[in-house]
Structure formats: structure tokens, C-alpha cells
Amino acid sequence: MSEETVGRRKHARHPIQLPLAVRPSGGTSRLLSKVGDLSEGGLSFTSPSPMPRGASVELEFPVYDRRFTLEASVASCVETANPTAYRVGLAFLSPTPSFRLKLAEQVLTINQLRRDLSLQRGTEVTLEEAGQLWVEQYASIFADLYPH
Numbered sequence: 001m002s003e004e005t006v007g008r009r010k011h012a013r014h015p016i017q018l019p020l021a022v023r024p025s026g027g028t029s030r031l032l033s034k035v036g037d038l039s040e041g042g043l044s045f046t047s048p049s050p051m052p053r054g055a056s057v058e059l060e061f062p063v064y065d066r067r068f069t070l071e072a073s074v075a076s077c078v079e080t081a082n083p084t085a086y087r088v089g090l091a092f093l094s095p096t097p098s099f100r101l102k103l104a105e106q107v108l109t110i111n112q113l114r115r116d117l118s119l120q121r122g123t124e125v126t127l128e129e130a131g132q133l134w135v136e137q138y139a140s141i142f143a144d145l146y147p148h
Helices: 003-008 097-121 127-145
Strands: 019-024 031-038 042-047 056-063 066-079 086-093
Touching: 019 042, 042 066, 056 086, 056 097, 066 097, 097 127
Parallel strands: none
Antiparallel strands: 019 031, 019 056, 031 042, 042 086, 056 066, 066 086
């Protein structure tokens, strides 16, 4: 991430893959995906179709052993190298203090897991790998959010 990009963000983004359900506000069908990165202010994910900037959505995803349902709006949507996939950036609308606290705890836990695994293995473990291992620990609780 460039310094310019970081300078425009209010919150640091953490690469992590969590299961995610996205439903347009007022809609009935939901898209199952995975979070690509996450911050206190929003997240990104991959969608098979574009989403209009400013559209309201409802999100459901795990943070530790709890499910959070949040309202968000589409902040960005760009086509990826795969012409049938779009990277969608969402901005949370009024995240609760408990969500922010759980999110901060989760990020710290995953960072500590990465450090511990790196020491145990004698080689650098990526944040993505540590995040995936963490998700696997809680996968059964959120099995319905994982795309099959």
C-alpha cells in the first residue's frame, strides 16, 4: 500500500479472509463471499457483479465467536484482473463500540498468532496465513457463511 493511499485512509486495513454475507438493504437474497481486508471503518470483498457507489448493504460476518450485522455503503467498486470479479470497498455506517472493541482484539490476536507461528516454524508466517488459521478455528460456528 502506498503512502498516498495510507494517507487518505482513516483506519489501517488488515488483510484477512473472513466469511461474509452481503445483502442489499431491503433485499432478500444475499451474496456469500470472503472479506479481503478489514479496518475499523470498513472492508473490501470480491463480488461477481459490480455494485453502485453509495448503495446501502447489510453485512453479516464473524468477529471472534460473535456474528455482527452492520449497515454499510459501497465506497468503491473496481474491476479486478478477472473480468468477472469486482473488488468492492464498503464503509461501515455507525459501527457499535462493542464491534470496534472485538475487531481490535481480533486483529491483535491474529498478529500475535502470526508472531508465535513465525517463531515456532523459524520462518516468517504471513498475516494472511495466520488469519486463515484463525478462521479455521471458528469455521464450524460460521459454516453457513462459507461459500461451498
